[in-house]
Structure formats: structure tokens, C-alpha cells
Amino acid sequence: MADTRDLGRELRRFGKFLRSEARPRGKLLTPFNVISIPVILLGIGILVVRFTKGLGSVTNLSQEFPWGFWIGFDVVTGVAFAGGAYAITFAVYVMKLEKYHPIVRPAVLSGLLAYVFYAGALVLDLGRPWHIINPIIGNSFGYNSVLFLVSWHFMLYMLAELVEFSPVIAEWAGWRRLRRILGALTVGTVIFGVTLSSLHQSGLGALFLMAKSKIHPLWYSEFIPIFFLVSSIFAGLSMIIVEGTISHRVFKDQIDPAKHHSFEDIILGLGKGAAISLFVYYFFKLLTFIHDRHWKLLTDGWGIWYLVEILGFVLLPCVLFAYGVRNRSVGTVRVAAVMALVGIVLNRLNTSVIAYNWTAAVRYFPSWQEIVVTLMVIFTEIWVFRWIVLRMPVLREAHELPTRRTTAGNPVPSAIA
Amino acid sequence: MNRRGFLKLAGVAGAAAAARPASAAPASSPDSPEFWGVLVDTTRCIGCRACERSCSIAHDLPVPDIENDDLLEHERTTSDRQWMVVNRFETSKGEVFVKKQCMHCWQPACTAACLTNAMHKTRKGPVIWHPDKCMGCRFCMVSCPFEIPKFEYNSWNPKIQKCNMCFERLEDDKKPACVESCPTDALMFGRKRDLMEIARVRIYNHPDKYVHKIYGEHEVGGTGWLYLAAVPFEELGFRTDLGTTPYPEFTRDFLYGVPLVLFGLPALLLGLSLLAERDSES
Ligand code: SF4
Ligand code: SF4
Numbered sequence: 117m118a119d120t121r122d123l124g125r126e127l128r129r130f131g132k133f134l135r136s137e138a139r140p141r142g143k144l145l146t147p148f149n150v151i152s153i154p155v156i157l158l159g160i161g162i163l164v165v166r167f168t169k170g171l172g173s174v175t176n177l178s179q180e181f182p183w184g185f186w187i188g189f190d191v192v193t194g195v196a197f198a199g200g201a202y203a204i205t206f207a208v209y210v211m212k213l214e215k216y217h218p219i220v221r222p223a224v225l226s227g228l229l230a231y232v233f234y235a236g237a238l239v240l241d242l243g244r245p246w247h248i249i250n251p252i253i254g255n256s257f258g259y260n261s262v263l264f265l266v267s268w269h270f271m272l273y274m275l276a277e278l279v280e281f282s283p284v285i286a287e288w289a290g291w292r293r294l295r296r297i298l299g300a301l302t303v304g305t306v307i308f309g310v311t312l313s314s315l316h317q318s319g320l321g322a323l324f325l326m327a328k329s330k331i332h333p334l335w336y337s338e339f340i341p342i343f344f345l346v347s348s349i350f351a352g353l354s355m356i357i358v359e360g361t362i363s364h365r366v367f368k369d370q371i372d373p374a375k376h377h378s379f380e381d382i383i384l385g386l387g388k389g390a391a392i393s394l395f396v397y398y399f400f401k402l403l404t405f406i407h408d409r410h411w412k413l414l415t416d417g418w419g420i421w422y423l424v425e426i427l428g429f430v431l432l433p434c435v436l437f438a439y440g441v442r443n444r445s446v447g448t449v450r451v452a453a454v455m456a457l458v459g460i461v462l463n464r465l466n467t468s469v470i471a472y473n474w475t476a477a478v479r480y481f482p483s484w485q486e487i488v489v490t491l492m493v494i495f496t497e498i499w500v501f502r503w504i505v506l507r508m509p510v511l512r513e514a515h516e517l518p519t520r521r522t523t524a525g526n527p528v529p530s531a532i533a
Numbered sequence: 534m535n536r537r538g539f540l541k542l543a544g545v546a547g548a549a550a551a552a553r554p555a556s557a558a559p560a561s562s563p564d565s566p567e568f569w570g571v572l573v574d575t576t577r578c579i580g581c582r583a584c585e586r587s588c589s590i591a592h593d594l595p596v597p598d599i600e601n602d603d604l605l606e607h608e609r610t611t612s613d614r615q616w617m618v619v620n621r622f623e624t625s626k627g628e629v630f631v632k633k634q635c636m637h638c639w640q641p642a643c644t645a646a647c648l649t650n651a652m653h654k655t656r657k658g659p660v661i662w663h664p665d666k667c668m669g670c671r672f673c674m675v676s677c678p679f680e681i682p683k684f685e686y687n688s689w690n691p692k693i694q695k696c697n698m699c700f701e702r703l704e705d706d707k708k709p710a711c712v713e714s715c716p717t718d719a720l721m722f723g724r725k726r727d728l729m730e731i732a733r734v735r736i737y738n739h740p741d742k743y744v745h746k747i748y749g750e751h752e753v754g755g756t757g758w759l760y761l762a763a764v765p766f767e768e769l770g771f772r773t774d775l776g777t778t779p780y781p782e783f784t785r786d787f788l789y790g791v792p793l794v795l796f797g798l799p800a801l802l803l804g805l806s807l808l809a810e811r812d813s814e815s
Contacts, residue, residue, distance in 0.1 A: 172686025179612065179683050182671035210802050212809040243669020243684060243691040250649045250666050257650070262784050263672045264648035265791060307802045315794055318787070325783040326642045326676035329775055341787055 130289060137507050152495035159492025162485045163240065171243060174485035180473050185482035186241045188468035189461070190490055192320055194234025195270075196344070196460050199352025200359075201227025201277060202313035203389070209306040218375065219382055221284055221510045222363065223356055226501065228277035233497040235270045240489065262322045269316035276309035288508040318345040324467055332471035334413050334422040337404050340467070346400065349393040351460040353386045354433075354453035361450055363511065370511040380446050387449035390456060391437035398430050418474065425466065429459025568639060568658030569703065570749075570757035571712060572728040573632055574735070575769065576742060577719035580605070580630035582619045584711035584720065588634075591699060591710035592616060608770060611635075613683040616696040617711065624764040631769045632711070632720070635660060635681045635696035636749060637757030642780035643673035643682055651693075652682075658725075658757050659698035667693060678753055678775050698757070725757065732761055754779025 166174045177184045204223040207213045239245050251257060251264055252271070258264045279301055286295035321344030328336055337343065364371060364379060371379075413419050433455040440448030469480060505511055582599040589596040595614050597604070605621040610633070617634035637660050643652045644660060651667035654660050662682075669691055673682045685691035699709035707713070712720040721728065729750065736743045748760040753775050760766070766773055 168689050170685070170687045170689055170691060175686075177686060179610070179674070180680070182674035182684060206802075210806040210809065212806070212813045214813075238670075241670075243671070244667055245669070247649065247651075247666060247668035250668065258648040260645050260781065260784075260788060261648040261672070262787065263646065263670060265788070267648065303806060307799050307806070310802060311795060311798045314798065315791060322784055322787040323672070323675070325787065326646060326678075326780050328780075328783060329678045329772065330675075338783070338786075 133289070141506050148498070152499065155488060156492050156495055156499075159489045162489055166240070166485075166489075171241070174483060174489075176480055176483045176486065178478070178480065180476045180478065181469070181480035183241075183468055183472075184480055185469065185486045185490060186237055188465050190234050190237035190493060191241075192468050193461055193464040194230055194237070195320060196317065196348045196351040196464060197355045197457070198227045198230030198234065199313065199317060199348035200356040201230075201280075201352065202310050203349050203352045204356065205280065205306040206310050207389075209303050210310070215378075215385060216382060218378065219356060219360060221281075222360065222505075224277060224280045225284070225504060225510055226355075226359055228274065228281050229497050229501055231270060231274045231277060233493050233500075235274070237490075237493050238267070238270075262319055262325070266316050266319040266323065269312045269319065273309060273312040273316065276305050276312060279305045280309065284508050284510060313348075314345055317348040318342065320344050321467075324472075327472065330473050331467060332418055332474045333408070334410060334418060335463075335467050335471045337408070339400070339404055343397065343401065343463075346393055346397045347460060347463065350390040350397065350456050353390040353393070354456040354460075357383055357386050357390075357450060357453040358457065363505070367505055367511050370505065372512070383446050383449055384441050384444060387437045387441045387452065390453065391434055391441060394430060394434035394437065394456065398426070398434055401426060401430070418471065421466075421470075425459060425462045429455055429462055433459060567724045567726065568637075568757055569698070569723065570637060570658060570725045570728055570759060571698075571709065572721040572723070572732055572759045572761070574719050574721070574761045575629055575631050576761065576763050577717045578619070578630040578632065579717055579719075580619055580621060580628075581716060583714040583716060584632060585615070585617060585619055587710040587714035588617050588696075589615065591702070592697075594694075611681060611683060611695070613685045613692075613694040616694060620770060622769050624768045626764050629762070629764060629769060631760075631762075631771075633770075634711075634758070635698070636679055636752075637696075637698055638753055638780070639755040639757065640753075640779035640781050642676040642678060642753070645781035645784065646672040646676035648672070655700060657700075657703055659700040659703065660695075661697045661700045662693050662695060664692060669693075676780065678772070678780060725755075725759070728759055732759060735761060751777040753777070754782075 162174050171177055175184060175186070200223050204216055204220055208216050208220050239248065242248060251267065279298065282298045283295050283302070286292075286298055318341035321340035321342075324331060324336070324340055325338070360379070360383070364376075414423065433452040436448055436452035436455065440446070440452055582597070585597050586599050588594070594616065597615060605619075608620050608622075609618040611618055617632060619630050619632050622629050622631060637658055641652070641654055641660050644650075644654050646652070647667075648670065649666040649668055651663045652660065652673050653663060669684070671682075671684055671693075673693065674680070674684060682693050682695045684693055699707070699711075702709060708722045709720075712722040721731065723731075729747065732747045736745055736747075742763055743761055744763065744765055746762075746766065748762070748766050748771055749756040749758055754777060760771070762769055
């Protein structure tokens, strides 16, 4: 009896707490808001047209190019960028590299949101999205489809990420007992998550294995799955470096200034990991290139484009990472991270869109609507990210639950302390 | 064994039989289903496009104007409104007409790609599409080496459109509409083994008339539709670089690896984590 009464009281408290948390914090007229709000509204309008008039009304997709920017960038590239979460949780919970503990929460949060939004963007691209239920509830299992595997792993991984992030939510809401239970699940969930990640990161590459006759030979290889897997490691690490750098500026007041030095140390460590995985990737690319005897393909425009990707945005960032780590130059590592990310965008778009059906007479180029919707997805994700970071103990120390005033001056309810 | 597994096995066995040299007797057992197909003899086709017409009528699609020869000026592809087209090619031996539609591969890339089993290879051989399963991901389009499945981009409830070898007519023991409408016997409907034999006999009897190749015998592991021609197939818009490996093979290694990783990797990670823990303690 007492229990239910407790529960009732707790729920009421939480309801009140949630209402106070839902209130916006900070100024409304920041440059980011001024840009993002119109884009998000426009994007919603475009989606209304898309779901009533069909994909053709807002996209440049065609019979020759069934997959365009939404798949090539939002899903295929976005998921590679989200690889940071599994790389970091692996380092901290499996390899016990405690040094990286401070960045676990932001990394897991951005991983979780990236999957919800970018893998979720897949739904926008489906022609008959209401049938997405078929491969989930099991009345139609296409076991031997790579896409079946990838989408199941997306879903399970989102769940794993949610479990990994749930202690933060429990701390925020003040559920101490639950927090302990959820915390105990972490190592198991991480192991599960890393396994799922390695499978769907490579699975995204495996999607293109049957497009053998369509993808330019410089980008097709039977090893695409391995390329995608290895490159998701440095993609994820680079993303953490870039994202971390930005959030350290934007959310300055969430972070203990004494921690600043250790953050630079962390960036250098991540840079080292990125350098190694980039090198492995480059070396492996080189091996298959030589093995497939692709020399003569380098003479035309496609060859030059390929060299731009491999030399300019794989080898060069690899060298820069190594140089930056060696000379403890955080700036160089940041530049390298941005370049590596550009390299990933190039590689994923080349495989899925640009060098796909490269002999087609009419090329595909995304429509402005496709780009606006992509921006909408990104901006919405940033909104949610910001909302959570300003409220939950993501960047700030976990245990020193604040009683101080937050940015907007709202006192944080002491109930959660 | 479920029906699907059975079909898959049957497909493998079928492809192995097809890959045998001509002299060897094809393997058959009473319960192995034999796929049906169509033999297209391009030397007999007069380009009347009666098949285009009958196909559209049979499937409630807009009926093309077959009197209008302007359409033959450019090579056409199948579309979301037309499941098959006849193209005209200027070749070293003059004008040749070629009918183009789904090849009804023995081990189709499209069905292996489909995550809902909406694309489905039936027991008799036609590859068909189920509207109530498809979720419109277009992975079949990405995977099909012949670029056959077409998507209705301008509908809120889009369908995949492609030739179904008149699956519904076959159920009624009728031939595909195109075969029935063909005035010159350029199209012949039958079991693949019989069609292969007929094709070989034609080449044997007229060695100067035909190139000595049957397109579809081995391509992508063998297809239900077969083609005879007087000129090399490159001249007729066929891709001859597709290889003889069935397309699902390209992802098979990856898919076989999945359970291995799914069970092996967690064990490995657990071991690593225990090791790391001991290290950090000592
Ligand atoms: S030709 Fe394409 S659509 Fe037809 S069965 Fe083969 S893979 Fe499927
Ligand atoms: S076989 Fe039937 S469905 Fe296919 S093109 Fe011919 S008439 Fe149309």
C-alpha cells in the first residue's frame, strides 16, 4: 500500500519536474535558432508534400538512381559518423581505458541521437513506410537480405544505446535505485552494442555488394564491408573530436574548467586512434587496388576523383593526425579530424550515389528539397542534443549534481540532487 | 525444411545442372521443380510490338501505340508504366529487334535483396512482387543487374512495377500474354531444359545464322529467359560483363559471417574486458 502511495507521489513529483524542465532555457534569438527554425518548418512542409504526392515530387530520384542523398548522406554517412559511441564505449568498458571516461556520456548521447535521426531518416525514404512493420513483427522475414540484417541491428543498437544512456536519465530524474540497476547493465550492453555496431557498419557496405555491375570499379570491392567497418572507427573518433570541440565552446559553463587540460589529452589520444585506423584503412585500400590492377583506371576524371579521396582525404589526414599527436598539437588534430570527416562523406557518397551507375546518361544531383530535409534532420538532432545537455548530467560531472543556477537562471529542483 | 530453403536449394541444384556441358544429361529428380522460361529468338522477331500491347492489356497498364515507330528511334527501358519494351538495333547484320523484360533469374538478386520477401521467386519460376509486403526501400532496384524493377515515384502509395511472367496466367495453365500474341514464334514458352535443347538444335542446324551463344544460359547463374541472336550480344544492348556468379553469392560470405560474429565477438570482448580489468587492478 505504502509502495503505491510512494509511487503516486513520485510520479506527481516527476510530472512537476518534467514540466519545469520542459520550459525553454536561454535566449530564443540565437543565430542557430534564427537559421534552424525556418529550415525545420520548411522541411516539415516538404515532407507533407512528399507523403501526399510521392517521392518524385520533392526528390530527384529516378529509375537509374533509386537511392539518393537521403540514403547516401543521411543514413550511410550519418551512421558512420555515429561510430564514435561504440569506439569509445569499447575503449572505456572493455579495454578499461579510464582516461576516456569523461567523454562517454556525450559520445553515447550523440550516438543514440544519430541513430534515431539518421537511421530514422530511412523511413522518410521508404515508399511504403507503413509496411516497415512486416520485417519487424515477423510475418515476412527476408533472412537472406543484407538490409534485413542492417535494419534489425539498427533497431537493437538504438535500444542498446538507450540502455547505455539510461543512467544519465535516471540521475536527472532522481531515480536512484533504478540508476544502480541500469548502471550494472552497462558492460553487458556495451559488449552487445559493439558487436551489433561492427555488424551493421560493415552491413551498410555489404548493401552495395550486389551493385557490382553498377558501381565504378575503383569504388567496388568485395571488401566493401571491411572498408566500411574500419572507416567507421576513424569517422566516429573524428566526429567526437569535432563535436567535442564545439560543445566545449558552446556549453562552457557545463564543464569544470579544471578539466580543460585533460580534454586536450583526450583529443590527442583519440587522434592517435584515428591515425592508426586511418593507416590500416589506407593500407588495405592500397592492397586491394594493387591486387585488382586498377592502374589504368587512374587516367580519366574518375581516377583523379579517386585519388583526391584517397590521397587528399585519407592519407593526408592520417599524416596530420600522426604529426599532431607527435607534436602535441591539438589544432592539427582538429584539422585532421575535419578532413577525415570530409573523406568519409566523399567515400560514402561516391559508393552510393556519385560513382553508382557512373555510365548513366543523366546524372543524379539532389534537389534543394532533399538538402533542406537533410538539414532539417541535422538541426532537429542538434535541438534535442542541446535540450538534453542543458538538463541532464551529460557534460558536467555525474555525481556533483548541481544546485547552482543553470544558464537561464532557473534553479534546478533540488529533488534530483 | 521450409519452402524458402527448399527453393533456395532447388535454385542451386538447378544452376549446377545448367552449368553442365551440353553433352551431359541434365540431372533431374521427380520432386525438383523445373523452372519455366521463355526463349527469345531475335532472328525471328519482326518488331511488330504485339507483345508490348498484349502485356499492357494483360496487366491493366496504359496500352502503348504500336503503330508509332518513332518510339523505336531511341533505345528504351522498361518503366513503371510498361513492363516490357522492344528495341531496334542497327547491327553489322542490319536491323535487329530485341524484347526486354525481367529475366526471371534462377537465383535473383532482387529476391535476395528484399527484406520483406515481397520479391519472391515462385515454384514455377516467375519472380513476382507482393504489394502487401513491400515497404518501398528500392534495394531490389539497386541490386538487379538488369535494372528491371521500376518504382512509381509519383504516387503516395508507390508500387514496384516489373514483368511477372504472367504469373496469374500460368496458374490457369495459360502461356504468358506476350508469347501468345507473338505472330512469328519469336517467343517460345517452356521448361528451361527443353528451351536450351531447342536453342542448341537451332544453332546446330544453322551454324552460320546464329552466334554460338545462348544469352541467359549462364549469365548471373542462369536466367529463365534465354536469347538467340545473329550478332554478338554486345551489339544488341546486352551486358556481357555480368559474369556467371549468381548475384546472391556476393553477399553470401557476409551473411554467413554474421552468426559467427554475433556469437564469437561477445565472447572475445568479454575475455578482453576481464583481462583489462586484471591489468588495471594489478
Ligand atoms: S532480372 Fe532483375 S528483377 Fe528480374 S529476376 Fe533477375 S534480379 Fe530480379
Ligand atoms: S511475359 Fe507476360 S508479363 Fe512479361 S512482358 Fe511478356 S506479356 Fe508481359
